[in-house]
Amino acid sequence: MKSLALFLSVWLGLAGLIGCSSTANYQASNLPQQLAAPKTVNxxxxxxxxxxxxxxxADRLTPGDAVILTVATGIEQEKPPEWTLRVAEDGSLNVPLVGPVAVAGMRLTDAEKLLAFESVRRGVYVSPNVTLRIEQRxxxxxxxxxxxxxxxxxxxxxxxxxxxxxxxxxxxxxxxxxxxxxxxxxxxxxxxxxxxxxxxxxxxxxxxxxxxxxxxxxxxxxxxxxxxxxxxxxxxxxxxxxxxKPERYINVTGLVRQSDMIEMPKDGDMRLMDAISQAGGLSESLADKVKIIRKRPDDSEVVIEASIRDAMKGGPANLRLAPNDLVSVEETPLTYTLGTIKTFIRFGFSSAVPGI
The missing domain is CATH 3.10.560.10 (Outer membrane lipoprotein wza domain like)
Known part of the structure; x- marks a missing residue:
């Protein structure tokens, strides 16, 4: 028993050094908003x-509209002439005798005034009465x-x-x-x-x-x-x-039953405990420390530390994950020691029983 106690004390000291070797940059429970994973939107x-x-x-002219143009001068002996015209792709209406006039984007009454003005300015008519109506949109x-x-x-x-x-x-x-x-x-x-x-x-x-x-x-x-x-x-x-939606994945590794690339749902978020569950759960029930390595838009990385015990209670500790996050369930002094004890007992028991 003394040798076992000495063995455990040495392993606890080494594991303590391992557990203190690095510190996460941020905590999941109070992560700054600019580092939070975006919500998945349906x-x-x-x-x-x-x-x-x-x-x-409804009366605004657009290229391709067919219109009926009537020009009355007041000297006609019969019905004033009318033409069926189409607004060209460049927005102009090619009026007989007058030429092209840009009318696209104008309302009918304003286009009528412009056509009358241009026909006078170009010396075709003296005082015409111009009317337009839309034949076909x-x-x-x-x-x-x-x-x-x-x-x-x-x-x-x-x-x-x-x-x-x-x-x-x-x-x-x-x-x-x-x-x-x-x-x-x-x-x-x-x-x-x-x-x-x-x-x-x-x-x-x-x-x-x-x-x-x-x-x-x-x-x-x-x-x-x-x-x-x-x-x-x-x-x-x-x-x-x-x-x-592109396929999105989370990489889960460490003290889980199956380290794997986990596909995120297309129409919802994935939380920390969801990812661990899809990786088969914890391989060591006392594991608690998790590190999430997340890339920023500029390709730099941040490390977010989370507690599984806290995450199981819900809230911010059960961090919403972002595509390409690396989730690592870490060794701690407790899990390291427990794993060592299990190995020690397994090998010690095997050596004591012939054939095992």
């Missing part, structure tokens, strides 16, 4: 109304792909072509949807939209000037307050790609 909970673009007036063909329930190409009204309408037509987000979307417009769309914005600014000087729209960009559907409204608008030929 795309189905996104407020769809936030995806809507600016509501366009252009439909936008928008393709929705990726993590939606019904990916395909949809026909949307030109005045209501926005993210909300497109995703609603595709019957919403699928279970595997991420909150990141990519929007691709036909080449040159940004230039055309900028020209339309310039025309609208001339017609409506007090209207805010929208920022340029790139032909291709990504946006976070949870941070739309940082996205200009005109970036939610779609045009003919736009493609909306809703990304799928």
């Amino acid at each position: 795309a189905k909970k996104i407020d769809m109304t936030a995806l809507a673009g600016t509501v366009q007036p 252009r439909a936008h063909h928008v393709t929705v792909l990726g993590a939606v329930n019904k990916p395909q190409t949809y026909e949307l009204p030109a005045g209501g072509s926005d993210l909300m309408t497109a995703i609603s037509m595709a019957e919403g987000f699928s279970e595997n949807a991420n909150t990141i979307a990519q929007i691709r417009h036909p080449p040159g769309t940004g230039v055309r939209l900028a020209a339309m914005a310039q025309t609208q600014q001339v017609a409506y000087p007090n209207a805010p000037v929208p920022p340029p729209v790139p032909d291709q960009f990504e946006l976070d559907l949870l941070r739309l307050d940082e996205v200009p409204e005109n970036h939610r608008q779609l045009v003919d030929g736009s493609v909306v790609m809703i990304y799928e």
Whole structure:
């Protein structure tokens, strides 16, 4: 018994030195917010109304609209002539005898005034009465792909072509949807939209000037307050790609029954005790010390220390994990000594019993 007591005292001293060799940078129970793992968000909970673009007036002209133009001069013997015209892709309306006039983005009454003014300025008419009416609205063909329930190409009204309408037509987000979307417009769309914005600014000087729209960009559907409204608008030929959630893993090692890469749930968070449970639980029931090594966005690492006893009580100690966290259930003086005793007893008992 004396030899066993001496043996244990030596191991306790060595294990104490091992346990004091390093200190965690942070504690799980009071982790700074900037180091906390982000919550997993289900795309189905996104407020769809936030995806809507600016509501366009029903009488605002857009490229591709077919209109009926009537010009009355007051000297006609018969019914004033009328023409069926289409607003060109560059936003102009090619008026017979007058020529092209930029009208896209304007309301009908304002476009009528502009057409009358230009016909006089260009010396075609003296005092015309110009009227416009919309014959046919252009439909936008928008393709929705990726993590939606019904990916395909949809026909949307030109005045209501926005993210909300497109995703609603595709019957919403699928279970595997991420909150990141990519929007691709036909080449040159940004230039055309900028020209339309310039025309609208001339017609409506007090209207805010929208920022340029790139032909291709990504946006976070949870941070739309940082996205200009005109970036939610779609045009003919736009493609909306809703990304799928990437596979995310936690590496669990140390005093667990099965060190492994644990896949995180796609639609929820994973906590510290969840990860340990999926690794088969503790291989040593008295294990309590855990270190979580977490990468920051700049690829630097921080070490977070947690207690299993505290984590089992819930609360902040049962830390929400981030993708690529390394969870290590550490040796402590107690677990080190207990493991040594088990080894000592096993080998001592085996040597005392023949055949074992």
